[in-house]
Amino acid sequence: MKSLSTISIALLFITTIIAPVEGATRLKDICRIKGQESNTIRGLGLVVGLSGTGDGGNFLPAMRSLATAMALMGNRLDKNPRLPPLIELKDSKNVALVTVTATIPSGGARQGDQIDCFVSSIGSAKSLAGGELFMTPMQGPLVNSDRIFAFAQGPIHLDDQRVPTRARVHKGCRLEEDLPAAFTKNDMLTLILEESHADFELAQEISELINSQFAIQSSAGPLATALDTVNITVKIPEQYRDEPVAFVSQVLALTVNDPPAEARVVINEAAGSIVIGADVEIGPAVISHKNIVVETGTLPTTRFVPVDTGGVEPAKLRALVETLNAVKVPTIDVIEIIKGLKRNGKLYGKLIVE
Numbered sequence: 001m002k003s004l005s006t007i008s009i010a011l012l013f014i015t016t017i018i019a020p021v022e023g024a025t026r027l028k029d030i031c032r033i034k035g036q037e038s039n040t041i042r043g044l045g046l047v048v049g050l051s052g053t054g055d056g057g058n059f060l061p062a063m064r065s066l067a068t069a070m071a072l073m074g075n076r077l078d079k080n081p082r083l084p085p086l087i088e089l090k091d092s093k094n095v096a097l098v099t100v101t102a103t104i105p106s107g108g109a110r111q112g113d114q115i116d117c118f119v120s121s122i123g124s125a126k127s128l129a130g131g132e133l134f135m136t137p138m139q140g141p142l143v144n145s146d147r148i149f150a151f152a153q154g155p156i157h158l159d160d161q162r163v164p165t166r167a168r169v170h171k172g173c174r175l176e177e178d179l180p181a182a183f184t185k186n187d188m189l190t191l192i193l194e195e196s197h198a199d200f201e202l203a204q205e206i207s208e209l210i211n212s213q214f215a216i217q218s219s220a221g222p223l224a225t226a227l228d229t230v231n232i233t234v235k236i237p238e239q240y241r242d243e244p245v246a247f248v249s250q251v252l253a254l255t256v257n258d259p260p261a262e263a264r265v266v267i268n269e270a271a272g273s274i275v276i277g278a279d280v281e282i283g284p285a286v287i288s289h290k291n292i293v294v295e296t297g298t299l300p301t302t303r304f305v306p307v308d309t310g311g312v313e314p315a316k317l318r319a320l321v322e323t324l325n326a327v328k329v330p331t332i333d334v335i336e337i338i339k340g341l342k343r344n345g346k347l348y349g350k351l352i353v354e
Contacts, residue, residue, distance in 0.1 A: 024255040024256070025256055025258075026255050027191065027253070027254050027255070030197045030256075030259055031192055031197070032106075032191075032192050032194075033190070033192070033252075034190035034231075035181055035183040035185075035189075035190075036106045037106055038103050038104060038106045039140070039141065039179070040101055040102070040104070040141055041101070041104065041138040041149050042099065042138065043099075043100040043139060043152060044065070044099060044100070045097075045119070045135075045136030045152065046062070046066060046069060046095055046097060046098070046134040046136075047096045047098050047119060047125075047128050047132065047133055047156060048094060048095050048131060048132055048134050049132045050094040050130060051094065051129075052094065053096075053126040053129070053164075054093045054094050054125050054131075055095060055121075055123035056093045056124060058124075059097070059123045059124050061097055061122075063092065066095050069134060096121050096125035096128060096131065097122055097125075098120055098121050098122065098128070099122055100117055100119050100136050100138065101118050101120075102116065102152065102173040103115070104179050106181060108179055108181035109178070110178050110179075111177050111178050114171040114173065115175070116169065116170055116172065117138075117172045117173040119133055119168075119169065121165035126164070126165075128156050128165060128166075128167045129156065131155075133152060133154055133155075133169050133172060134153065135153040136151065136152045137150075137151055138150040148176065149175065149179060150173050150176050151173070151174055152174075153169070153172060154169040154171070183244070187236045187241055188233055188236065189233075189248060189251075190231055191231070191232040191251075193206075193229070193232070195262075196264070197262075198230045198262075199259075199262075200228075203228065203230070203231075203232055204226045206226070207222075207224035207226040207232050208224075210224035210234060210251060210254065211224050213250075213254060223235045234251060261277065261279075262350060263279045263348065263349030264277050264280070264349050264350040264351070264352060265277065265317065265350070265351050266354065269335060269353065269354070270354075272332070272335075274321065274331070277349065279349075280318070280347070280348065281316055282315050282316070282320060282341055282346050282348065283315075283345070283346040283348065284296060285341065285344065289329075289333055289336065290333065292324070292329055292333070294320065294323065294324070294337075317338070317347065317349070
């Protein structure tokens with residue numbers, strides 16, 4: 001049996017081998033390729049088979065849609081000259097008019113793929129429980145296009161019993177044609193930095209990194225160009241024109257050291273949570289809230305709860321929050337103090353309140 005020290009050394013060795021370089025971040029973790037976005041297709045459909053909880057005959061849009069569906073199946077209501085067409089449907093309470101949406105994954109989808117779709121009542125229906133979505137043609141996001149990309153149908157499943165007018169159809173949307181996610185155009189691709197990493201310096205650093213790594217393969221000058229804080233265009237070398245995936249995989253595997261992130265504070269008032277970036281700083285201020293008085297920075301006064309500024313460096317918001325927590329200040333009051341610092345221009349970062 002191996003000794004404990006031997007096992008510890010072995011585990012340490014394995015950890016050392018597989019651990020990534022400290023501070024190194026892959027491009028794939030901070031940016032995406034343009035064209036790799038999700039898309040939504042939509043339709044207007046009918047849920048049938050409801051137990052008296054539908055729109056009812058007084059909701060004419062639902063009745064007109066039902067009449068149209070019946071006509072397409074060879075049962076035209078206007079064949080009876082004695083009755084106006086929609087009068088025959090006045091007692092239809094088992095039908096509801098709904099919007100139908102489905103999201104195409106960012107990687108695209110192929111003909112025959114089946115994905116979830118969601119239905120939401122737009123009429124007076126009380127509940128969609130127990131119903132079934134009637135076959136619904138699904139169109140793209142362009143309103144002026146009649147192109148049909150898929151058909152949706154199937155039994156309704158309520159995700160939340162408290163909201164019975166919104167439901168899901170599991171694997172109910174079947175693609176009728178390929179919807180690829182094109183990631184190249186004119187032998188070029190575009191890297192898009194995530195919002196939290198949008199930065200001129202980082203965009204330029206990434207473009208220089210790509211140019212230096214693929215300098216040998218490029219005979220037509222630099223491949224990458226930073227357009228702004230978010231977009232970086234990259235030419236595909238000629239030897240990769242027939243294998244763009246191989247080139248993209250190599251680009252996304254490149255690493256940058258300690259990419260700068262936007263200093264931000266995210267507050268969720270409903271949950272009472274505060275998420276603070278490590279680099280968020282605050283300026284000199286005296287904070288008086290209820291029976292709490294706090295000093296930050298180098299103001300020449302002495303109060304009850306000092307916050308260590310670490311010498312001449314600005315104080316960290318994290319240190320302030322830790323100080324307030326130490327004296328058991330309620331979270332709601334901490335949130336109000338942070339908001340006050342932002343209003344006073346003493347919070348050096350972006351404040352997001354959800």
